[in-house]
Amino acid sequence: MESAIHNSMQVASKLLEKQAIISNNLANISTTGFKEKFNYLVRNETKNTKNLNNFSNTQEKEYYNFSAGTLNYTDRKLDLFIKENGWLAVKDANGQEAYTKNGHLMLNNQGKLTVQNHEVLGDYHSIYPSDNNLKISSHGIIKKIEKQANKFIESKIGSLKLVRLPNENLLQKENGLFYLKNLNKNSILHDDSIKIQSGMLETSNVNPTKNMIDMISNARQFEMEMKMISICDQNEEYANRLLDINN
Incomplete structure (x- = not known):
């Protein structure tokens, strides 16, 4: 009994x-x-x-x-779709590196690129665009667009850190971000083969x-x-x- x-x-x-x-x-x-x-x-x-x-x-x-969610076309330059098994690297509230598929980038009050208030990491250093007049290439290169003498000048200000992760070694925490279970947080490097598409977002699956x-x-x-x-x-x-x- x-x-x-x-x-x-x-x-x-x-x-x-x-x-x-x-x-x-x-x-x-x-x-x-x-x-x-x-x-x-x-x-x-x-x-x-x-x-x-x-x-x-x-x-x-x-x-x-x-699996990928459906695509929502926003035509916004700071909205990104990270293709296939690529991930966007961010810094959580504790300063730890984490990963997300959410490509809805915003500029905070300090001029930093963020996703859901988490700082977006660059492949080598922090990114400070300072304004929204940006262009992001398919490889994650961020360029600032300025108009000078009736022509537009593009200048590189940084690159997004895009990584490829082993799905079986990922753990999601309460903040919604994914983390590596066993590997050292500094062991994942930027992957040049990851492609992104601006002007669209991946919805929930x-x-x-x-x-x-x-x-x-x-x-x-x-x-x-x-x-x-x-x-x-x-x-x-x-x-x-x-x-x-x-x-």
């Missing part, structure tokens, strides 16, 4: 964690460059494994869907229909586990009454 209650509680706990992930996916449907997340259980099979409902021999794994179905399914499973706990509790109470009568 106690074993059944314990297993149902473990299942219910996992379902709540899964429901939180699905809720976060749905909440970020409109977030530029967002990648949906899943989790699943991997059973460590051994010769001594007898009870299939025992969760003590399972391990929880995270999975991110890194969340599938709302699938996530809604998963949410409903999880809710029903959770209710079943709660009923199982309630039934086990009632059976235990009836058993105790019978023991009292017999005594």
